Structure formats: C-alpha cells, structure tokens
Amino acid sequence: MMTRCIALSVLAAALTAGAANAADTAEPTIRDTPLEVADTAPAPTLPEFGADKPIDLAKVFAEGPTVLVVLRGYPGYQCPLCSRQVGEYIQAAAKLREAGAQVVLVYPGGVSNLAERAEEFLAEKKLPEPLTMVLDPEYALTDAYGLRWDAPNETAYPSTYIIGPDRKATFAVVSKSHGGRVPVAKVLKELQKAE
Numbered sequence: 001m002m003t004r005c006i007a008l009s010v011l012a013a014a015l016t017a018g019a020a021n022a023a024d025t026a027e028p029t030i031r032d033t034p035l036e037v038a039d040t041a042p043a044p045t046l047p048e049f050g051a052d053k054p055i056d057l058a059k060v061f062a063e064g065p066t067v068l069v070v071l072r073g074y075p076g077y078q079c080p081l082c083s084r085q086v087g088e089y090i091q092a093a094a095k096l097r098e099a100g101a102q103v104v105l106v107y108p109g110g111v112s113n114l115a116e117r118a119e120e121f122l123a124e125k126k127l128p129e130p131l132t133m134v135l136d137p138e139y140a141l142t143d144a145y146g147l148r149w150d151a152p153n154e155t156a157y158p159s160t161y162i163i164g165p166d167r168k169a170t171f172a173v174v175s176k177s178h179g180g181r182v183p184v185a186k187v188l189k190e191l192q193k194a195e
Contacts, residue, residue: 031146034159034174041068041163042144046134049107049118055134057104057141061163065170065194066102067187070147070159072178073108073136074117082158083121085181092184093128099191101130101162108136108156147174162190170194 035041043058060066069089071082089096089103096103105127107118114137127133134141142148142156149157160182162171171190173182 029140030143030148034146034157035161035169035172037169037172039169039172041161041167041169042141043167044140044144046106046136046141047115049115049122049133049135055104055132057134058167060102060104060132061167062165063102064100064165065191066104066163067096067191068104068106068159068161068163070106070108070142070145070156070161072149072158073106073155074111074114074121075109075155076153078117078121079178081178081181085158086122086125088184089131090125090128092188093131095188096184096191097130099188100195101191103131105131105133106136106141106156107133108139108142110137110139110155160187162187162194164194 041061043056043061045054045056048055069085071086072079086105089105107114107121109117111117114135118133118135122133136142139148139156145159147156147159149155157174157176158178158181159174160171161169164170171187173180175181
C-alpha cells in the first residue's frame with residue numbers, strides 16, 4: 001500500500017510539473033499591452049482572403065522577414081486611411097520583394113460577412129507578390145498582439161510590425177488613432193537595417 005501511495009504521489013508531481021511547463025510555453029490568447037520589439041510574435045493560423053486555404057503564420061515568419069500590417073478591418077465602414085495604406089504597399093511591391101520581405105495584411109472584424117467586406121475593401125485592387133491578406137474574424141491575431149480597440153465602431157489599432165524568421169519583432173509601431181500609419185519608405189529602411 002505504501003509503495004502505491006508513493007508511486008501515485010510521484011505521478012501526480014510529474015503531471016503537475018508537466019502542466020506548469022506547458023502553460024509557460026503556450027502563446028497568450030489575449031495580451032493587455034501591444035506586442036513590442038524583441039517580443040516573440042504569436043503566429044495563429046488565419047484564413048487567406050480569396051483562397052480556400054488557411055495561412056500558418058509560423059511558416060510565413062520562418063521564411064524570412066515579414067511585414068505584418070494590421071488594418072482596422074471593418075468597424076462598420078471601410079477605413080479610407082487603410083485603403084490608402086494598402087495602395088502604398090501595392091505600389092511598393094517590387095521594392096518589398098527585392099528586400100526579401102513578405103507582407104501580410106490583416107483585416108479584422110467581427111461581422112459574419114467579413115470576406116465580403118474585405119472584397120469590398122480591396123475593390124478592384126490586386127495584391128501582387130509579396131502581398132497577402134488574411135482575415136481575422138475572431139480577433140485571434142488582434143487579441144494575441146494586444147491590438148484590440150475596444151470602443152464603439154472600432155476593431156484594431158492600426159499597426160505595423162517586422163517579424164524575423166525567429167519570430168521576434170524587430171520593428172513595432174502601434175497607432176492609438178486612425179492615423180499614425182508607418183510610411184512604406186520607413187518599412188523599407190527598417191528591412192535594410194535587418195540585412
């Protein structure tokens with residue numbers, strides 16, 4: 001009987017230690033503050049806009065520097081500043097490709113027809129390589145990066161990150177207003193620094 005109690009105690013201690021270690025390595029689901037430089041970037045799998053496949057951001061990040069642009073998505077209307085920002089990225093696509101970067105545009109929103117809203121947002125725009133747009137319908141990325149703008153008619157703080165292949169953020173700018181967007185020229189300079 002004593003041997004059985006000792007064995008059960010050892011097993012319980014091992015399971016408790018294992019659970020604690022697993023909790024330490026789990027990615028946060030909701031951050032209270034925005035992701036900062038040197039933080040490890042969460043990498044949820046999100047639906048790619050216009051495709052029938054999900055995008056595993058961990059794989060995208062591993063392929064090289066990734067510019068992650070979190071848009072306001074659909075807070076009840078299409079954001080004109082987001083539209084202008086995406087237009088700048090489209091115009092700079094060749095330079096971004098030359099810099100070896102991938103660009104992931106994140107379109108968040110809690111509406112059931114988010115894909116339709118994203119299509120409306122892009123209108124006639126085509127996303128050339130290296131640009132991809134993902135949808136964040138349940139705010140998985142928005143919450144994991146601490147970017148949820150919890151106010152009426154808001155979704156996410158507009159943000160720009162550069163994530164290295166080690167999943168560390170090497171550049172981070174989070175706007176606390178509708179403006180404050182990072183010009184693509186600044187992103188290109190930051191990418192050159194990382195080379």
